[in-house]
Structure formats: structure tokens, C-alpha cells
Amino acid sequence: xxxxxxxxxxxxxxxxxxxxxxxxxxxxxxxxxxxxxxxxxxxxxxxxxxxxxxxxxxxxxxxxxxxxxxxxxxxxxxxxxxxxxxxxxxxxxxxxxxxxxxxxxxxxxxxxxxxxxxxxxxxxxxxxxxxxxxxxxxxxxxxxxxxxxxxxxxxxxxxxxxxxxxxxxxxxxxxxxxxxxxxxxxxxxxxxxxxxxxxxxxxxxxxxxxxxxxxxxxxxxxxxxxxxxxxxxxxxxxxxxxxxxxxxxxxxxxxxxxxxxxxxxxxxxxxxxxxxxxxxxxxxxxxxxxxxxxxxxxxxxxxxxxxxxxxx
Amino acid sequence: xxxxxxxxxxxxxxxxxxxxxxxxxxxxxxxxxxxxxxxxxxxxxxxxxxxxxxxxxxxxxxxxxxxxxxxxxxxxxxxxxxxxxxxxxxxxxxxxxxxxxxxxxxxxxxxxxxxxxxxxxxxxxxxxxxxxxxxxxxxxxxxxxxxxxxxxxxxxxxxxxxxxxxxxxxxxxxxxxxxxxxxxxxxxxxxxxxxxxxxxxxxxxxxxxxxxxxxxxxxxxxxxxxxxxxxxxxxxxxxxxxxxxxxxxxxxxxxxxxxxxxxxxxxxxxxxxxxxxxxxxxxxxxxxxxxxxxxxxxxxxxxxxxxxxxxxxxxxxxxxxxxxxxxxxxxxxxxxxxxxxxxxxxxxxxxxxxxxxxxxxxxxxxxxxxxxxxxxxxxxxxxxxxxxxxxxxxxxxxxxxxxxxxxxxxxxxxxxxxxxxxxxxxxxxxxxxxxxxxxxxxxxxxxxxxxxxxxxxxxxxxxxxxxxxxxxxxxxxxxxxxxxxxxxxxxxxxxxxxxxxxxxxxxxxxx
Numbered sequence: 001x002x003x004x005x006x007x008x009x010x011x012x013x014x015x016x017x018x019x020x021x022x023x024x025x026x027x028x029x030x031x032x033x034x035x036x037x038x039x040x041x042x043x044x045x046x047x048x049x050x051x052x053x054x055x056x057x058x059x060x061x062x063x064x065x066x067x068x069x070x071x072x073x074x075x076x077x078x079x080x081x082x083x084x085x086x087x088x089x090x091x092x093x094x095x096x097x098x099x100x101x102x103x104x105x106x107x108x109x110x111x112x113x114x115x116x117x118x119x120x121x122x123x124x125x126x127x128x129x130x131x132x133x134x135x136x137x138x139x140x141x142x143x144x145x146x147x148x149x150x151x152x153x154x155x156x157x158x159x160x161x162x163x164x165x166x167x168x169x170x171x172x173x174x175x176x177x178x179x180x181x182x183x184x185x186x187x188x189x190x191x192x193x194x195x196x197x198x199x200x201x202x203x204x205x206x207x208x209x210x211x212x213x214x215x216x217x218x219x220x221x222x223x224x225x226x227x228x229x230x231x232x233x234x235x236x237x238x239x240x241x242x243x244x245x246x247x248x249x250x251x252x253x254x255x256x257x258x259x260x261x262x263x264x265x266x267x268x269x270x271x272x273x274x275x276x277x278x279x280x281x282x283x284x285x286x287x288x289x290x291x292x293x294x295x296x297x298x299x300x301x302x303x304x305x306x307x308x309x310x311x312x
Numbered sequence: 313x314x315x316x317x318x319x320x321x322x323x324x325x326x327x328x329x330x331x332x333x334x335x336x337x338x339x340x341x342x343x344x345x346x347x348x349x350x351x352x353x354x355x356x357x358x359x360x361x362x363x364x365x366x367x368x369x370x371x372x373x374x375x376x377x378x379x380x381x382x383x384x385x386x387x388x389x390x391x392x393x394x395x396x397x398x399x400x401x402x403x404x405x406x407x408x409x410x411x412x413x414x415x416x417x418x419x420x421x422x423x424x425x426x427x428x429x430x431x432x433x434x435x436x437x438x439x440x441x442x443x444x445x446x447x448x449x450x451x452x453x454x455x456x457x458x459x460x461x462x463x464x465x466x467x468x469x470x471x472x473x474x475x476x477x478x479x480x481x482x483x484x485x486x487x488x489x490x491x492x493x494x495x496x497x498x499x500x501x502x503x504x505x506x507x508x509x510x511x512x513x514x515x516x517x518x519x520x521x522x523x524x525x526x527x528x529x530x531x532x533x534x535x536x537x538x539x540x541x542x543x544x545x546x547x548x549x550x551x552x553x554x555x556x557x558x559x560x561x562x563x564x565x566x567x568x569x570x571x572x573x574x575x576x577x578x579x580x581x582x583x584x585x586x587x588x589x590x591x592x593x594x595x596x597x598x599x600x601x602x603x604x605x606x607x608x609x610x611x612x613x614x615x616x617x618x619x620x621x622x623x624x625x626x627x628x629x630x631x632x633x634x635x636x637x638x639x640x641x642x643x644x645x646x647x648x649x650x651x652x653x654x655x656x657x658x659x660x661x662x663x664x665x666x667x668x669x670x671x672x673x674x675x676x677x678x679x680x681x682x683x684x685x686x687x688x689x690x691x692x693x694x695x696x697x698x699x700x701x702x703x704x705x706x707x708x709x710x711x712x713x714x715x716x717x718x719x720x721x722x723x724x725x726x727x728x729x730x731x732x733x734x735x736x737x738x739x740x741x742x743x744x745x746x747x748x749x750x751x752x753x754x755x756x757x758x759x760x761x762x763x764x765x766x767x768x769x770x771x772x773x774x775x776x777x778x779x780x781x782x783x784x785x786x787x788x789x790x791x792x793x794x795x796x797x798x799x800x801x802x803x804x805x806x807x808x809x810x811x812x813x814x815x816x817x818x819x820x821x822x823x
Binding site: 015065087090 | 356425496497503513519555574581582593595596597614616617642649718797804
């Protein structure tokens with residue numbers, strides 16, 4: 001290192017005598033503490049070795065966690081105790097310097113931005129405006145690929161399901177539901193035939209069929225022929241947040257959503273009589289064909305699932 | 313300078329008093345000029361109080377998240393492609409599951425230490441969010457967010473939001489029945505946003521729910537984008553902390569203009585590194601002994617199936633609770649629907665709460681007219697209004713959290729669901745409203761109690777020879793009396809005790 005020719009100001013560095021009380025350990029019995037720390041380090045090391053052994057012999061997962069966790073905890077305990085009880089106890093102090101600069105410095109900073117920068121822009125107003133316009137258009141246009149490419153437009157997708165006139169109701173294995181399949185009070189989840197294996201079928205078309213009685217069942221005025229032989233069909237999507245309405249309370253004839261406990265009265269058009277769901281579950285009009293299979297008369301007459309802006 | 317040192321002793325002498333390390337530091341200083349700043353950093357003072365440890369828990373659980381998370385990415389496959397499961401978990405054998413689910417089960421059972429790493433990752437996340445909340449509570453109730461530290465409060469609140477978001481993204485990745493239902497609910501919440509909801513939903517999910525894009529998208533958000541933002545903000549958080557120095561509780565020798573405590577090196581470094589090990593060790597023990605998120609028991613996600621008594625991770629609980637107890641107030645008009653029963657509890661409510669948290673430092677400045685710099689912390693009892701307001705917000709969140717298990721409570725206590733629901737609806741208003749004045753009153757009362765928080769000592773009753781009884785308080789417990797010495801600057805050097813005669817030596821050096 002060569003000496004620099006800069007002016008160097010001598011500074012006083014303060015030191016402490018070795019026997020200064022603030023340099024002494026905080027522990028009243030440092031030897032005991034040292035022994036405890038040594039023991040925890042040794043145990044920690046042994047546990048790490050054990051971890052290695054457990055890993056090599058592919059022992060159960062909990063042995064790995066126990067040895068690793070125990071080793072780390074012991075090592076950490078020792079280290080904390082070392083710092084807390086054996087190192088200089090202090091207290092030490094440092095001054096807090098004001099972060100704020102002088103008024104002159106602040107003004108110079110502000111002036112650099114306002115006068116230098118502002119001056120440049122003021123002199124070339126048109127260029128500034130054009131640059132701003134360009135950046136503005138860019139920031140809007142740049143959003144197109146970022147947002148629009150992410151997915152398709154919703155269009156009408158949320159308004160329709162795959163249920164069509166004459167769709168066979170099939171269970172998850174693809175078996176058609178026959179009028180003799182369900183005893184009174186039983187329930188089955190169905191899909192329009194051909195969609196039972198698809199994501200959309202499961203997420204959108206899922207429907208429950210419940211057999212309420214042996215006679216044609218009327219859940220609402222105007223739905224006189226929707227539930228032949230007591231078979232009623234409702235969308236399985238909760239109108240609150242779209243969870244499958246998976247619980248059927250047979251005695252009370254209620255469909256219950258396990259997510260937020262909305263309850264729907266299946267004898268009365270699935271009107272919600274408890275919980276946060278705002279609308280009845282849409283009902284699917286059924287008919288029984290000549291061979292005795294349950295089929296849909298048509299698609300649902302309203303969007304299924306939770307509410308959204310475009311829904312009337 | 314170019315003297316050729318011939319003997320080992322000469323070589324050693326050339327290196328100077330601090331040997332090879334000193335020489336290396338000198339070389340580094342030639343190039344980067346680190347000696348002075350480095351020394352200042354090593355001398356940085358950390359005040360001592362247990363509550364300053366809470367932020368460290370958050371930081372270290374984040375370190376664990378990064379470490380275990382990297383391990384998990386080596387085995388996890390972020391794909392919704394269907395495969396037939398033929399792994400070591402026999403009950404699932406032959407089932408059609410997504411690759412995401414299959415790879416998560418496989419990394420739990422086939423990969424050595426995989427299950428441990430997965431459980432540690434999940435536990436570390438729960439601890440991470442919890443530590444942030446408790447740390448923020450400390451900062452809030454002691455007034456550490458006041459000028460000049462408002463910016464760090466804002467960064468911290470942002471970090472809490474990011475931690476919650478990334479936690480949700482993370483537990484969605486295994487594509488199991490429970491997390492899939494969570495994604496379904498998230499989709500419906502996005503749909504509920506007025507005007508743009510359906511577009512947002514379709515763009516986030518790449519089409520109508522569920523589609524095949526959501527797992528890969530959540531994956532890249534969870535492992536890269538959100539963590540990158542978190543790392544950046546944590547770095548800024550720490551830099552600001554060093555720049556502005558720590559706050560400290562008032563006490564002997566502690567003023568607005570100094571910091572009293574232990575130096576960074578070696579005392580704080582030893583303690584904090586040890587603490588990193590303890591947090592990691594504790595997480596590993598949890599991962600070993602406390603099962604978390606056993607997705608093989610839930611099974612793969614199937615949009616037409618559902619499980620009973622399902623709750624999200626604890627930090628989403630208040631949202632779920634709000635969704636449960638909010639009335640079915642859907643708004644229909646002019647051919648449009650605003651699902652207020654979803655929008656208000658799941659979008660507007662968290663928006664209000666977090667905006668209140670963001671705005672609090674400014675609000676407090678406005679209402680108290682206090683624009684001063686504050687480096688000394690408040691005792692919460694001395695700021696009864698702030699303490700009461702914070703307690704009320706926590707009370708609201710606690711009630712909403714409890715409301716997320718209305719069904720479980722109803723079953724457990726044999727109550728009707730209706731009773732529990734209405735009780736929760738009332739409690740949501742009553743508890744915070746009662747909490748505020750009660751907390752305020754407790755603070756006010758405590759202010760008037762001498763030695764509040766200290767243990768009471770016994771009175772020693774003596775009888776004088778005249779038969780008179782006198783009660784004198786016995787001395788305070790040893791642990792309750794502070795034995796702090798006069799604080800001293802971190803010594804630049806330590807003199808052997810037999811050499812220097814005065815207590816504090818002074819050397820003059822050229823700088």
C-alpha cells in the first residue's frame with residue numbers, strides 16, 4: 001500500500017480494558033454454561049450423524065425429521081446460549097445520525113430534477129408530448145398480449161351446459177340411469193352422456209338426480225312434467241361459489257353444500273332455505289324414454305353455478 | 313514492496329499483524345473500499361428484546377421455504393395431464409389422476425426425505441405467515457411504524473399479502489380434492505367482480521373452470537414470480553432497517569439519538585444464526601411428527617366430488633368465515649347480477665382491512681398531529697386508542713376465523729347450524745365493538761398502576777418491642793431489577809488489563 005497524499009484527519013479510537021465489566025460474559029457461572037453448550041453441540045453432531053445413517057438405510061420419514069430437527073435445534077440452542085451468556089454482555093451504544101440532509105442539499109437535489117429536467121422538457125414541449133403519447137399507447141398495447149392471450153373471451157360459455165334435448169343421464173362410469181335404478185330417497189350424480197370423462201362435464205354439467213317418490217313430482221308451478229316418477233334433477237353446482245352440492249339430507253329432503261352450508265329444499269324447486277347461496281339450484285327437466293332411461297328434455301333454462309355480472 | 317521474502321518468518325511478517333485474513337481483507341479494500349463500511353456494519357447495534365425476534369422467525373421460515381421449495385421443484389410436475397397412478401400408495405392404485413397429483417404423492421413416498429421436505433415446506437409456510445402477523449402486531453402496538461419507518465410498514469404489509477397469496481398458490485399445486493375445491497372457490501370469487509369478473513376469470517384460468525392451464529400458471533407464479541418479488545421486498549425491508557437503525561424500548565441510557573444493545577459481530581450474529589437453526593430444527597420436528605396436508609387421503613381433484621368439514625390453511629380462514637356468515641344478498645338489476653354475497657366478504661372486506669393497515673401510519677399522523685421522528689417505542693398501555701383499535705381489528709379477524717368452522721362447531725357442541733350461524737353474525741359486530749372500550753379501559757387502568765407487569769413482592773411484617781406491627785415491602789425479585797451497566801461504544805481495540813492504567817484507552821490513528 002502506498003501512502004496517499006490526501007489530508008487525513010487523526011481520529012480517536014476508543015478501546016476498552018480487557019477486564020472491563022462490559023466485556024465480561026453475562027453468565028454467573030460461565031464454566032457451567034460452557035459445559036452445557038459443549039454437550040448440546042456434541043449431541044447435535046451425533047444426531048446429524050444419525051440423520052446420515054437413517055438416510056442411507058432409507059429409514060422412516062419421521063426418523064429423518066427427528067434427527068435433523070433435533071440436531072439443528074441443539075446446535076442452535078448452543079449457539080444462542082454462547083452469544084447470550086458467554087460473549088461480552090455490554091451494553092454497547094451507537095449514535096443515531098439524522099438521515100435528513102441540509103436544506104441546501106435538498107434544494108440542490110430538487111433543483112436538479114425540476115430545473116434541469118423540467119427545463120429540458122419545457123424547451124421541447126412537442127417532443128415531450130410525443131414521447132408521453134408513445135409510451136401511453138405502448139403501455140395500453142402491451143397489455144393486450146399480457147391479458148388477452150391468457151384465455152378466450154367468455155362469450156356465452158357460462159350460459160350453457162352440455163345437456164341437450166334427449167341427452168342420456170349417465171353416472172361417472174358412463175352407465176345410463178334407468179328408472180328402476182334408484183330406490184326412493186337415493187341420489188346419484190349424473191352427466192350428459194359423453195361428457196362424464198371430461199373436465200367440462202365434471203365442472204359444468206354435473207347434476208344430481210334424486211328419487212323423491214313414485215309419482216310425477218312437481219317442485220314448482222310450471223314444472224309439472226319435469227320430474228317423472230319422482231325423479232328430480234338439479235344442477236350440482238352451488239349457486240354461492242360453485243362447490244358441488246354433495247350432501248343429501250334424506251330425512252329433510254335437503255341438498256347441503258359442504259363448503260359454506262347452503263341448504264336447498266329439493267321438494268320446492270331447490271330454493272335455498274339456509275346459508276349464503278342466493279338462488280335456487282337450476283332444475284333440469286327430465287323425461288323417461290320408452291326403454292325406461294332418464295333423459296333431459298333440454299338444457300337448463302338459466303346459467304348454472306355462482307353469479308356473475310352478465311347473468312340477468 | 314517487491315522485496316522477496318525468503319524465510320517463512322519473513323513472509324509471515326510481511327502479512328502484517330492480522331495474518332493471511334488481514335492481508336486478504338486489505339486486498340479487498342484496495343479494490344472495493346470495504347474496510348470502513350464493513351467495520352461500521354460489524355459494529356451495528358441490535359437492541360435486545362424478545363419481541364424483536366418475531367421478524368427473525370418470519371425471515372428464517374422464508375429461508376426454509378426457499379430451501380425445501382427448491383427440493384420439491386426437482387420432483388413435482390406442474391401438469392394437469394391425466395395419468396394412471398401406479399405408485400407405492402396402494403389405495404390409489406389404478407386411479408386416473410393428474411401428473412401434478414401423482415408426482416406429489418410420489419415425491420412424498422418414493423423420494424427419500426421427500427415427505428419430510430414437503431411437510432416442512434407446508435409447516436414453514438404456516439409459520440411464515442403467522443410470524444409476519446405477530447411481527448406486524450409488535451410493530452403496530454409499539455408504534456414502530458411511525459415516522460421515519462412508514463415505508464417499511466408499507467413494504468411489510470405488502471409482504472404479508474404476498475405471503476398469503478403464495479401460500480394459497482402453493483397448496484393448490486398438488487391438485488388434490490381439497491385444494492381443487494379452493495381453486496374452484498377462488499374462480500367463483502373472481503367471477504363475482506362486477507363488469508370484468510368473467511373476463512378476469514377466463515384469462516386467469518385460460519378458459520372456463522377448470523381448464524388445463526391453471527396448475528402450470530400457479531406453479532410459475534408460486535416458484536418464481538411471487539418469490540422473486542418477496543425476495544426483493546425482503547431485501548429492501550432489511551436495507552431500510554439497517555439504514556434507519558433499530559427502534560428500542562425506552563430505558564436507562566436509551567434516547568431518541570442512540571441505540572443500545574449488542575453489536576452485530578459476534579454477539580448478534582451468534583444469537584441470530586443459532587436462532588435460524590432453532591427455527592429450522594423446530595420446523596423439521598413438526599415435519600417429522602405433525603402430519604400436514606395428507607393429499608393421498610383426500611384423493612385427486614374431481615370437480616364433481618367434495619369432502620366434508622374442509623377448511624383452508626389458517627391464514628385464509630377469515631375469508632372463508634366471512635363467506636359463510638354473509639347473508640345471501642345477490643343484487644339483480646338492469647339485466648346484470650352483482651353477487652354481493654361473494655363480492656362483499658371476499659373482495660371488499662379484505663380490501664378494506666388491508667387498506668386500513670396500509671393507511672394506518674398516515675391516519676395516525678393526521679389524527680394525532682404527530683409529525684415527529686420516533687425511535688423510542690411506545691408501551692402499548694400508553695397509547696390506549698391505538699392499542700384498542702388494533703385489538704378490535706384482531707378481534708374481528710378472530711371471529712371471522714372461528715366462523716370458518718361453523719359446521720364443525722355445530723357438530724362438536726351439538727348445536728344447530730342455525731344457532732351457530734346467527735351467533736357468529738352477531739359476534740362479528742359485538743366482539744370488536746366490545747373489545748375496543750374494554751382494551752381502552754384496561755390500558756387506562758394499567759397506566760395508573762405502579763410497576764404494572766412486575767411481580768408483586770411480599771410484605772415483611774415485623775413486631776416491634778412495643779407490640780406495634782409494621783409492614784415493609786421486601787426487596788424486588790433479582791430478575792425484576794435491571795443490572796445494566798453504563799453503555800459504551802463498541803471498542804475499536806481491547807487493551808490487556810495489565811498495560812493500560814486508566815479504564816478507557818485512547819489511540820490516535822490516521823484515517
